[in-house]
Amino acid sequence: MTATQRHGIALVGFDADDTLWRSQDYFDAAQVEFERIISAYADLTDIGRQLYEYEARNIAIFGYGVKGMVLSMVEAAVAITDARISATDIHHIVQLGKDLLRHPVDVLPGVREAVEAIARDFPVVLITKGDLFHQEAKVRDSGLSDLFGRIEIVSEKDPATYARVLREFDIAPKQFLMIGNSLRSDIAPVLELGGWGVHVPYHVTWVHESDAKVDVGIERMRSIAGIDRLTAVVAELQALSQVG
Template sequence: MARIRWVGFDGDDTLWKSEDYYRQAEADFEQIVGAYVDLADARTHQHLLEVERRNLKIFGYGVKGMTLSMLETAIQVTGERISARDLHRVIEIGRATLQHPVDLLPGIRDAVERIAADHEIVLITKGDLFHQEAKIAQSGLTDLFHRIEVVSEKDEATYARVLRELDVAPPEFAMVGNSLRSDIEPVLALGGWGIHMPYHVTWALETEHGVDADAPRLRVVENAGQVADALAAIEAMPAT
C-alpha cells in the first residue's frame, strides 16, 4: 500500500475564500478607470494582467503587489490624466482587500481535522507575509497544523526544500489545493501526489500549467468532504 506521511494544504481558495475579493477589487478599479477611458478599447483588464505578470518578480504575490500594479496601470491607460483623488481611491481598494474577512470554505475544518487525526499536516501558502499570517490567525485552523510555511513562490525548488525539512520523500507526500499551477504541478514533478479541489474562480495567471487531466498521481475532488476519501484511495493503492 502507498503510505502518505505528510499532507499539505494550500491556503487561499482551498481553506478560505480569497479570489472573490480580488475580483471585486478589479471591478472597483475598472469603475474608476472607466471614467477616463473606454475599458474595452484600452484593454484595461489585459493591460493590468500584463503589468501584474511583469511585476511579480519585484512585488511578489498578494494584495500589495496588485495595488501597485493597479496604480501603474491606471496611470498608463489614462495617459497620466487620472487625478490624485482617484489614485487614492485605488489605494483604498487595496486597503479594503487586505482587511477582508476570512471565510472558511464549507466543510474544510472537518476535512482538515479528519486528515490531521492520521497524518502530519502542513499549510503551504504563498503571498505577502503579513497578510497571510493575519489570515492564518483569523482562520482558527492554526492549531491543527504541525507546520506552517508562508512562501514567496510555490515551485519545485520550494516544495523540494519543504520536503527535505520535513524529512519526507515525495511519494509519501500529498498536496491539496485549488491551483494546478502552484499546488499540484510542482508536487507531481517531484514524484508526490496532488489532490486538486477546484475553486469556482481562478486568477488568470494560475490557469497556466502543464498538468494532464489523466496524470497518474492526480486526484480531483469537488469539495472538502471528498478530500479524505481521495487520500484514502491513494493509500489503498499498491506501493510502487
C-alpha cells in the same frame, strides 16, 4: 526507520487561499472597481487584460498578494490614462488595497472537519504563498492554525520550494500529498517531483493560476468537486502509494 524509509504517504500539505477560505472573490471585486474607475478616463474593453500584464511583469519585483496588485493597479492606471488620473482616484485605488487587507477570513464550508479528518491519519502542513504579514493575519484569523503542525509562507510555490520543504521534513517526494485549488501552484510542481495531489477547484481562479496544465504524474492526481470527498480520495491515493 526514518521518514524517508517508510512506505506510502507520510505528510499531507494544504493550500490556504481558495482551498481553506475565500480569497479570489475579493480580488475580483477590487478589479471590477478598478475597471470602473479607469473607464471614466478611457473607453476600453480590455482594462482587465492590461492590468494583468502589469501584474505578471511585477510578480518578480513585488511578489504575490494585495500589495503587488495595488502597486500594479497604480502603474497601470497612470499608463492607461496617459497620467490624467486624478490624485483622488489614485487614493481610491490605494483604498481598494487597504480594504482587501482587511477583508474577513471566510472559511469555506466543511473545511475544518475535512482537515481534522486528514490530521487524524497524517501529519499536516499548511503551505501558502503571498505577502508574509497578510498571510500570517489570515492564518491567525481563520481559527485553523491549531490544526497544522507547521505553517509555511513562501514567496513562490514551485518544485524547488516544495523540495526544500520536504528535505526539512526528511520526506521523499513520493511520500508527500498536496491539496489545493491551483494546478499551477499546488499540484503540478508536486507531481513533477514525484508526489501526489488532490485538486479541489474553486469557482473562480486568477488568470495567472488558471494558465497551467499537468504534464507529468497525472496518474498520481485526483480532482474532487467538493471538500466532502477529500477523506475518501486521500485514502485511495494512500493505498496506491503503498503498492510495491
